[in-house]
Amino acid sequence: MSRLLIVEDEPRIVSFLAKGLQAHGFTTTHAPNAAQAANLALGGDFDLMILDLGLPDQDGMVLLNELRGQGFAQPIIVLSARDDIHDKVDGFAAGADDYVTKPFRFEELLARIKARLRNAQPQATINDHILTVGAIGLDQLTRRVHVSGHSVELSAREFTLTETFMRHPGQVLSREQLLDLVWGYDYDPGSNIVDVYVGYLRKKLGDDCIETVRGMGYRMRA
Structure with a gap:
């Protein structure tokens, strides 16, 4: 589940x-000011x-420049009533990844958001049947997993969970998503089966290979 920061001072637009x-x-x-x-x-x-x-407190273009200068590297989509070509050029020059003018259609903005998130997402390297994320390599045909060149023995469920993470590197997957993708049917919502298996993978693949995102789920570090 991706987290978006909406920087907008108009309550009606924020709610929408x-x-x-x-x-x-x-x-x-939501942040109502710079x-x-x-x-x-x-x-x-x-x-x-x-x-x-x-x-209300600072021009958004100035904020954009400051954020890029301080290392904020995530995609930024400008959503503004300023539709002059010079404003758009200045926005891209300041570090915007996209520029949408008001009034806007939600469907278009949604498509642009998804595209920017997709472009920003670290991708697993796929060579025919082999997935690679960082030091971890997974062969889908032989069902073997290697970490830094060393073979690691995984159970069938551990292998499927690893494959699921490797197909979504850097993406937060909720416990519910993992239950659906790996176990294929609903468990008791109170079950800790996902947490248990993530613990198994950390022991076998490396303590820092899978990150806990509090209140949201887990993601594999790319």
């Missing part, structure tokens, strides 16, 4: 965006920012 994005599986956080946006962006774990330029 939050409801639409949450309905499509995103988690959203100061809060900077604190959240630099101190949080967001996958993408939607940025209005007409903020």
